Amino acid sequence: MTNAPRLSRPFRLIVSGGGTGGHTYPALTAIRTLRDRLTAGGGSLDVLWIGTEEGLEARVAPAEGIAFTTVATGKIRRSSNPLKMLSPANIRDMARVPLGVLQARRVIAGFRPDVVLATGGYVAVPAGLAARICRRPLVLHEQTVRLGLANRRLAGRATRIALSSESSLPLLPEAVRDRGVVTGNPVRPEVLWGHADKAVGALGLWGFDRRLPTVYVTGGAQGSQQINDVVRDTLPWLLQRANVVHQCGPAHVDALRRSAAALPPEAAARYHLAGFVGPELPDVLALADVVISRSGAGTLAELTALGKPAVFIPLATSAGNEQAHNARHLESTGAAVALTGEVTAAGLWEAVEPLLADPARRAAMAHRARAHGRPDAADRLVDVILSAAAV
Ligand SMILES: CC(=O)N[C@H]1[C@@H](OP(=O)(O)OP(=O)(O)OC[C@H]2O[C@@H](n3ccc(=O)[nH]c3=O)[C@H](O)[C@@H]2O)O[C@H](CO)[C@@H](O)[C@@H]1O
Missing domain, CATH: 3.40.50.2000 (Glycogen Phosphorylase B;)
Structure with missing residues (x-):
């Protein structure tokens, strides 16, 4: 287990991800586990969640006492038909992403996180892109075997890519495969x-x-x-x-x-x-x-x-x-x-x-x-966050 860094200030984390429970709860569990690790080492955690108003995270984060903010984001409606991907609704929503990146950049520049953790869902895209513009370490967490849409967009910019399954490693683009690390999917x-x-x-x-x-x-x-x-x-x-x-x-x-x-x-x-x-x-x-x-x-x-x-x-x-x-x-x-x-x-x-x-x-x-369960996934993900931190 990676020890918490000894800092004279709180460790600062920005989390972005959500929409559904599948993207929200791993982020919540990582926050709790990191906070426990830091507190046990005599430190503390400042955390800010970038999400959307409509996502589950808008209820979960405040209920947990986690500071929460939103940025503009576009929901990309998936389709196997490339023409359908270019529907008016998708084009309108894609146009919102640059605005979201600008907003997220302002948030990240002000908060100066030691790490940005992105757990997927479309809100993670502007926050992840802004993290790299601000030169903050970016850790992605992928819950599914094949990378989701948001993580595919962000993989090239990630410092580390935490995976839930061994079978995801060979599926990572070759250029970023050495940044992949298998942690499992954190369970509350x-x-x-x-x-x-x-x-x-x-x-x-x-x-x-x-x-x-x-x-x-x-x-x-x-x-x-x-x-x-x-x-x-x-x-x-x-x-x-x-x-x-x-x-x-x-x-x-x-x-x-x-x-x-x-x-x-x-x-x-x-x-x-x-x-x-x-x-x-x-x-x-x-x-x-x-x-x-x-x-x-x-x-x-x-x-x-x-x-x-x-x-x-x-x-x-x-x-x-x-x-x-x-x-x-x-x-x-x-x-x-x-x-x-x-x-x-x-x-x-x-x-x-x-x-x-x-x-x-x-x-x-x-x-x-x-035999398939990984009850230690949250601890492993926190190891990845701490080792990626610019402290
Ligand atoms: C439609 C869609 O986009 N599905 C994706 C979404 O799953 P989705 O979020 O729908 O489902 P998941 O199984 O990943 O997570 C659901 C979470 O909500 C919790 N829960 C559910 C119901 C309830 O009443 N109370 C409660 O607490 C479950 O215990 C679980 O922790 O994200 C997952 C992780 O990326 C993907 O694998 C799914 O394909």
Whole structure:
């Protein structure tokens, strides 16, 4: 572990990244871990987060007491068709990037960070470009196997590129490959320390039958219409054999609540709907015996660090089919089940039922999932940040 530098002033860090949870939580975890390391060495941390108003980071950073500012940024809508990439909306948004770079440059020149950490999402582009204009060390963190759009733009300017997977190293452009270092994808420490009994109290799951296994369904921060639909159609079977906590996305709660009204009372008592699972997430994960989920990099890092049997329904349109790649990779080692292509209620039940029926099967899958986990990723990323620092 790299020791914290002895400074007569606080260590200064700018973080930029966000939009979704996958880019936001690794940044948050890196900040907390760096702060702990500095405090243990008698130092302290000054941190500023550059994000967007609409991203999850705009809620997460202030809630954590982290100074937060925004810059203009453009959301690039991905498409395999180059003509579609040149849509009027994309052209308008790309034109906002130079304005964002100017704004970020002002912020960075004023704050004089020892390091800028960029964790992806489109807001990371102006901040990363401005970091290099201001000659500040730039550390990128990539959560997925293939570099995301923002990190691809910034790779050539990075001091170090922290990767979540060994298999990303050969995929880095040759000119920057020697700057790559594998850290893993940081998982919020509290995620590893949940208590199943607390989830029951916090969410009021008094009707859950604790003799039955519990399934946690999650579609990511915004929820997934596809997962919601297929789980709704599977509920009549699922609720005979399990309790279900279903995180469906804030926009979908009302519609699902209406369809759940038709469930028999005994089944309804074993079903809990939530738009977004906030601070209770670690306890819900501790309660879960099986997880049905999207296969975004953040969720995968959490489920493998915990060793949870999972049935993945990847987001089909994620860049480069990255979620399907993630899910298949775990499936190939028996660490999960991946349902790609069209997913029906019968197909989902076929995947979940053997796991519900057989605790030994769950335990074997959990064991194999844990082999992919990297609970020390935050410490490794902090090592990279400290070694890149210009102090
Ligand atoms: C649509 C999209 O752009 N997806 C990308 C996004 O994933 P996205 O952010 O959607 O999903 P991830 O799985 O990476 O992260 C979700 C995070 O939100 C948390 N959570 C989720 C729901 C909830 O109610 N409460 C809660 O705390 C999860 O525990 C996890 O920590 O970034 C990932 C990391 O670059 C990529 O791998 C994904 O392809």
